[in-house]
Amino acid sequence: MHPTRRSARRTLVAAALVLAVCLWASGAPSVLYPAYAARWDLTPLTVTSVFATYPLALLVMLVLAGGLADVVGRRRAMLAGLTLIGLGAVSFAVAQGVGLLFVGRALQGVGVGLAMSAASAAVVESFPDGARRSAGTVTTASTSGGLVLAMVVGGTLAQLAPLPLVLTYVVLAVATVVTLALVLLTPHSRGTTRDLRPRLPRFARGTGRHVVIAALAVVVAYSVGAVFMALGAQMARQLTGTTSLLVIGLLLGLSSAVIGVTALVLARVDPSVSVAVGAAVSLAGLALMVVTGRAGSLGVFVAWCVVSGIGYSLTFAGGVGIVGREAPATHRAGTFSLVYLAGYFFQTVVSVGLGALATAHGLPAAIDVGAAGVGALGVGLLAAAVVDLRRTRYRRLRAWQHRRAPEHTA
Numbered sequence: 001m002h003p004t005r006r007s008a009r010r011t012l013v014a015a016a017l018v019l020a021v022c023l024w025a026s027g028a029p030s031v032l033y034p035a036y037a038a039r040w041d042l043t044p045l046t047v048t049s050v051f052a053t054y055p056l057a058l059l060v061m062l063v064l065a066g067g068l069a070d071v072v073g074r075r076r077a078m079l080a081g082l083t084l085i086g087l088g089a090v091s092f093a094v095a096q097g098v099g100l101l102f103v104g105r106a107l108q109g110v111g112v113g114l115a116m117s118a119a120s121a122a123v124v125e126s127f128p129d130g131a132r133r134s135a136g137t138v139t140t141a142s143t144s145g146g147l148v149l150a151m152v153v154g155g156t157l158a159q160l161a162p163l164p165l166v167l168t169y170v171v172l173a174v175a176t177v178v179t180l181a182l183v184l185l186t187p188h189s190r191g192t193t194r195d196l197r198p199r200l201p202r203f204a205r206g207t208g209r210h211v212v213i214a215a216l217a218v219v220v221a222y223s224v225g226a227v228f229m230a231l232g233a234q235m236a237r238q239l240t241g242t243t244s245l246l247v248i249g250l251l252l253g254l255s256s257a258v259i260g261v262t263a264l265v266l267a268r269v270d271p272s273v274s275v276a277v278g279a280a281v282s283l284a285g286l287a288l289m290v291v292t293g294r295a296g297s298l299g300v301f302v303a304w305c306v307v308s309g310i311g312y313s314l315t316f317a318g319g320v321g322i323v324g325r326e327a328p329a330t331h332r333a334g335t336f337s338l339v340y341l342a343g344y345f346f347q348t349v350v351s352v353g354l355g356a357l358a359t360a361h362g363l364p365a366a367i368d369v370g371a372a373g374v375g376a377l378g379v380g381l382l383a384a385a386v387v388d389l390r391r392t393r394y395r396r397l398r399a400w401q402h403r404r405a406p407e408h409t410a
Contacts, residue, residue: 007187011074012126014182016142018078018119021172021179022112023146025085026054027256028172029092029101030229031155031249032165034237039165040098044234048355050101051229055344055351057109062117062341069118069333073189077333078122079180081115084108086176093169117336122189124324124332136271136321140263140313147256149175155249210326211335213388215342216381217275217319221312222343223374224282226350227289228255228308231370234363239298251305258309263317271321272392276385278314283378285311286371293367315381350374 029036033047069077084107091104123142124135153171158164236251266274285308292300319339327335350370357366 008126011122011186011189012138014179014186015074015078015119015122015126016138017179017182018082018115019123019139019142020146020149021082021085021176022116022119023143024150024172024175025088025108025112025146027147027150027229028089028154028168029105030232031151031252032158032168034234034248035158035165036098036101042098043359045355045359046098048351048358050098050105052348052352052355053102053105054109054112055348057106058113058344059109059341059348061110061113062337062344068114069121070330074118074122074125074333075183075186075189077118078115078183081111081113081118082176082180082183084111084114086173086180087111089169089173089176093166093173095165113337113340117333117340120320120323120336121333125329134267135324136274136317136319137263137267139320140317141260143316144256144259144263144309144313148253148260151249151253151256153249155246155253158249159244159246207326207331207335209388210322211338213272213275213381213384214319214322214326215339216377216384217278217315217322218339218343219346220279220282220374220377220381221316221319222347223350223377224285224308224312226347227354227370227374228252228305229351231354231358231363231366234358235292235301235367238363239292239296239301251301254302255305255309255312258306259313259316262310262313266314266317269314269318271318271325272385272389274314274318274321276318276382276389278311278316278318279378279382279385280311281307282311282315283375283382286375286378289367290371293364346377 029050033051036042036050037044037047088104088107088111091100091107095101095104120135120139123138127134154168157167157171161167232252232255236248240247240251242248269277285304288300288304288307291297292304320336323332323335323339350373353373354366354370357369
């Protein structure tokens with residue numbers, strides 16, 4: 001294999017693992033929240049506030065240094081982010097009260113804010129120009145793999161191993177160190193711009209329409225994910241009548257597994273088509289969530305996990321694919337940061353809002369309001385995606401007619 005191609009493959013593997021660790025860190029506490037609530041008598045609002053600390057810290061990081069990887073290089077940003085993620089895992093492992101849970105989530109949020117945009121850009125740049133559609137598939141499969149590890153491995157260790165609130169984070173810390181070592185083995189990367197002035201994440205001129213659609217796609221995916229992460233464990237616990245963290249972890253991990261499988265099966269779907277179909281499927285998933293809340297059926301809950309996973313995969317992969325296709329290298333990490341900034345902002349609002357509703361009015365009310373709010377975003381994304389597809393098809397038709405015109409004239 002050519003040395004340059006070998007280096008690109010090494011970078012692709014390392015960046016994909018960074019994305020998996022980012023989402024593993026994001027989801028690791030989710031399956032354990034019922035155990036924390038029982039041990040320390042936490043309200044649903046407190047639990048979801050701990051959950052929301054992660055995206056809030058990530059938002060601050062993206063605002064202050066969203067395009068940092070474009071300046072210092074993808075490798076350095078990933079290394080710094082992984083270091084903070086590891087420290088966050090240690091904070092959770094030694095926590096003796098809710099205070100260190102907030103600290104751990106804040107460290108993880110800042111770390112993921114540094115590493116995720118850099119890793120997403122590195123994945124895109126590891127492919128030749130003609131194959132960059134695959135970047136969305138790799139990113140989605142990697143992140144879903146991280147969530148599966150968070151739910152299934154976390155639930156298994158918490159249920160069957162000693163020190164249930166410690167061992168999960170020890171394993172995460174070890175995985176983070178291994179990934180950091182692999183990133184160290186990748187080639188040094190320079191920044192794609194020398195503009196060192198601090199500024200908000202931004203996109204290149206002429207890409208605004210595509211960035212808006214990509215951002216809205218990630219917003220819908222992350223909002224669906226926020227509903228699932230914030231309320232899924234409680235719903236699974238009520239429907240199964242079990243306190244087994246292994247069972248809860250397996251149920252929550254099902255959706256993450258579906259996300260990864262969908263991304264691999266539909267890898268060749270055009271990103272714009274993926275966004276449109278994903279928006280429609282996400283709306284169907286929200287309807288199933290409402291039915292689950294009203295009927296109290298485990299079968300419908302499983303159906304919701306599957307359909308929501310498919311919708312998440314299509315919208316997220318499509319959004320990432322659009323950024324990879326449209327954003328130039330000098331703005332790529334900044335554009336990813338902007339898209340993730342929008343996604344995590346809505347994730348924070350949704351998770352905190354649902355926690356407050358569940359505390360004040362009960363789980364059914366939170367489910368109904370969450371479905372209505374996220375559904376409105378899904379309808380907006382579907383409309384924008386359909387208009388964009390029609391506009392793109394018209395532009396391609398005109399270009400084809402223009403190419404054919406000289407032949408008819410001759």
